[in-house]
Amino acid sequence: MSQAPGRLTQRDIARLAGVSQTTVSLVLNNRGEAGARIAPETRDRVLQVIRETGYAADPLARRMLNQLNQILGVFTYEPVFPSTSADFYHPFLRGIEESAERSGCDLLLFTSAPVRDGQRRIFHEDNRLRVADGCVLLGREIPSAELSRLVAEDYPFVCVGRRDDADGRPVPYVGADYVNATAQLVERARSLGHRRFAFVGPGTGAESSADRLTGFRRAAGADAPFLSADAPDPAERLARLLEAGVTAVFAEVEAEAVALARAAAAQGLSVPRDLSMVTLGDPTIPVHSSLDFTGFHIPRPQMGQQAVELLVDVLHGQTSVTQRLLDCELTQGETLGPPAA
Amino acid sequence: MSQAPGRLTQRDIARLAGVSQTTVSLVLNNRGEAGARIAPETRDRVLQVIRETGYAADPLARRMLNQLNQILGVFTYEPVFPSTSADFYHPFLRGIEESAERSGCDLLLFTSAPVRDGQRRIFHEDNRLRVADGCVLLGREIPSAELSRLVAEDYPFVCVGRRDDADGRPVPYVGADYVNATAQLVERARSLGHRRFAFVGPGTGAESSADRLTGFRRAAGADAPFLSADAPDPAERLARLLEAGVTAVFAEVEAEAVALARAAAAQGLSVPRDLSMVTLGDPTIPVHSSLDFTGFHIPRPQMGQQAVELLVDVLHGQTSVTQRLLDCELTQGETLGPPAA
DNA sequence: TCCCAGTAGTAATTCGCATTAGCAGCTTGA
DNA sequence: TCAAGCTGCTAATGCGAATTACTACTGGGA
Numbered sequence: 001m002s003q004a005p006g007r008l009t010q011r012d013i014a015r016l017a018g019v020s021q022t023t024v025s026l027v028l029n030n031r032g033e034a035g036a037r038i039a040p041e042t043r044d045r046v047l048q049v050i051r052e053t054g055y056a057a058d059p060l061a062r063r064m065l066n067q068l069n070q071i072l073g074v075f076t077y078e079p080v081f082p083s084t085s086a087d088f089y090h091p092f093l094r095g096i097e098e099s100a101e102r103s104g105c106d107l108l109l110f111t112s113a114p115v116r117d118g119q120r121r122i123f124h125e126d127n128r129l130r131v132a133d134g135c136v137l138l139g140r141e142i143p144s145a146e147l148s149r150l151v152a153e154d155y156p157f158v159c160v161g162r163r164d165d166a167d168g169r170p171v172p173y174v175g176a177d178y179v180n181a182t183a184q185l186v187e188r189a190r191s192l193g194h195r196r197f198a199f200v201g202p203g204t205g206a207e208s209s210a211d212r213l214t215g216f217r218r219a220a221g222a223d224a225p226f227l228s229a230d231a232p233d234p235a236e237r238l239a240r241l242l243e244a245g246v247t248a249v250f251a252e253v254e255a256e257a258v259a260l261a262r263a264a265a266a267q268g269l270s271v272p273r274d275l276s277m278v279t280l281g282d283p284t285i286p287v288h289s290s291l292d293f294t295g296f297h298i299p300r301p302q303m304g305q306q307a308v309e310l311l312v313d314v315l316h317g318q319t320s321v322t323q324r325l326l327d328c329e330l331t332q333g334e335t336l337g338p339p340a341a
Numbered sequence: 342m343s344q345a346p347g348r349l350t351q352r353d354i355a356r357l358a359g360v361s362q363t364t365v366s367l368v369l370n371n372r373g374e375a376g377a378r379i380a381p382e383t384r385d386r387v388l389q390v391i392r393e394t395g396y397a398a399d400p401l402a403r404r405m406l407n408q409l410n411q412i413l414g415v416f417t418y419e420p421v422f423p424s425t426s427a428d429f430y431h432p433f434l435r436g437i438e439e440s441a442e443r444s445g446c447d448l449l450l451f452t453s454a455p456v457r458d459g460q461r462r463i464f465h466e467d468n469r470l471r472v473a474d475g476c477v478l479l480g481r482e483i484p485s486a487e488l489s490r491l492v493a494e495d496y497p498f499v500c501v502g503r504r505d506d507a508d509g510r511p512v513p514y515v516g517a518d519y520v521n522a523t524a525q526l527v528e529r530a531r532s533l534g535h536r537r538f539a540f541v542g543p544g545t546g547a548e549s550s551a552d553r554l555t556g557f558r559r560a561a562g563a564d565a566p567f568l569s570a571d572a573p574d575p576a577e578r579l580a581r582l583l584e585a586g587v588t589a590v591f592a593e594v595e596a597e598a599v600a601l602a603r604a605a606a607a608q609g610l611s612v613p614r615d616l617s618m619v620t621l622g623d624p625t626i627p628v629h630s631s632l633d634f635t636g637f638h639i640p641r642p643q644m645g646q647q648a649v650e651l652l653v654d655v656l657h658g659q660t661s662v663t664q665r666l667l668d669c670e671l672t673q674g675e676t677l678g679p680p681a682a
Numbered sequence: 683t684c685c686c687a688g689t690a691g692t693a694a695t696t697c698g699c700a701t702t703a704g705c706a707g708c709t710t711g712a
Numbered sequence: 713t714c715a716a717g718c719t720g721c722t723a724a725t726g727c728g729a730a731t732t733a734c735t736a737c738t739g740g741g742a
Binding site: 007008051053054055056057058059060061063064069070071079080081090093094096097098100101104105106107108109110111112114115125126127128130131153 | 348397399400401402403404405408410411412420421422423431434435437438439441442445446447448449450451452453464466468469470471472494496
């Protein structure tokens, strides 16, 4: 019915060049020279028509035959261009874009995925994942059901951020080594003389949360206090920490660190003189604070970049290692100092 | 490669239910009741098998039939996710994304377009424009040669931002009415008592520049001073304006307004007491300034949104009006006041 | 003169699904 | 009794591109 006005097909090209559709296809796919049993003269004629018309193969038709289209999908669990959290997601996307450009691929944003229960879902009636050759997945938390299904269907994809196995099968990813970065920060605190550490934050749910807690526990000991930030009042949380004799606090979220620091200031305590404070990664939500926190940087652009590179390798069957962890750079900051004597 | 091994097809379902593929298709598509001449018994049997197997139609195959791929291209003349200028382009893209989501389309970013002469080009060897059903074009300045070719090829596209005709043929766009917004600001200044106005900025090149100058001239008179910001020294430009007796300056670019204001302050002049200053649109480059400029807002998200809507309409042959101008909202600000007596 | 090999192209088929045309078998109606 | 009209299903076709199988032609050697 709704006839696409100008969609050109190989038949059109064939007609214009006075050859068969097969010939057009051969010209396009044996571009090199090997095995192409097409006279140079003919090939040039066909290519000329293609150039003049700007013909490009229908990606759907090609995917029907399991061909690659140089199209990489990008699936985000939040809108790509939001006002909030833009600052956080952007660097990943910048890396993705950069890498896609280098490998000559176009990026397909799956904006068609409808939001359900406040989240986008990959799998829905009419999911168009297969339009892309493969897909990069971006999101703090990715429902494991979706991951399982992707793995089960053998769909080529790479997550940005480490992921747990899905149904016992490894999930391809390029992640940041939060475990190690967190552990290193604890060690740094220890070498400054701290002995009582505490972790404040969710610590569960997303892998990124769990990894930070894991790193903390590894270095601080399994019995070090772990405070989920549920308690409504920062002052109360601070009080509990001080009661426990904690001298160095590791906050998963920068916002929490800021809240605690403020509560401390309200009590006349100063950071880091009376209490050291470390944040575990770049803020997801922009926070206003004059404090230059000690912590680490997440190598976001690199993660995006390498995710695309890995995906391309996977698509070309050029790799068997599908999981990469990148180091985080520790930042000096000014919120970690020796404990009060 | 990416074909899931055990992927079910209607043929499989048909075999399992002991019917033909056609029947399966009919059962699935005439679900309602109209025209479906399938015995309830048969239909139930088919549905049963579908339920048991979890079969889902391949969306690619479906889309093959109704000619539209639901892929909208987005061509930007700069990278989409840069660190600089992100603030300016983002709102457009947010609108585009939002609208694409609503119309169930995916967005294809043409990251594969190579950069030549410091700019991306649509048309290059092997351009993949036609992979998408149509395309949204984003950029301050779009080479008219490219526009001409798009129009000539009858390729469905919509520009964000007004564009001049290409080779005498109208270019589809959703733009902002800079002419009117600028003229209104001049009128506002006039009603405050100003009589000598000046326009500072390129004023030519991109349509967006030209439109502002046009609006300015329309309201201020063709002989009002127009200063291209070429002169290297802001102080010098300021001097020239004051010499000419100008009391209200209309700066195309916020950065220029800031520079002039600074130069004025250096001479002990204050804005708006000694000199009124108006900026014509949101800053393209973030500028640090404590001044809250009088000017207007560009309805960027709306422009992006409507560009997609228009494109979709064009693709469905549902519209003949392919040019839209949106109003800009004037901002009060504090840099426009009555002229010094 | 005939056969084999090589060259340059085309017809036919495939992917998974929707749609159209059509084919049996069973009522009706006159 | 037979054409006309249903009912319930299937064969055939098409979407656009890739691939396989095949054909038509040209030379060269014996």
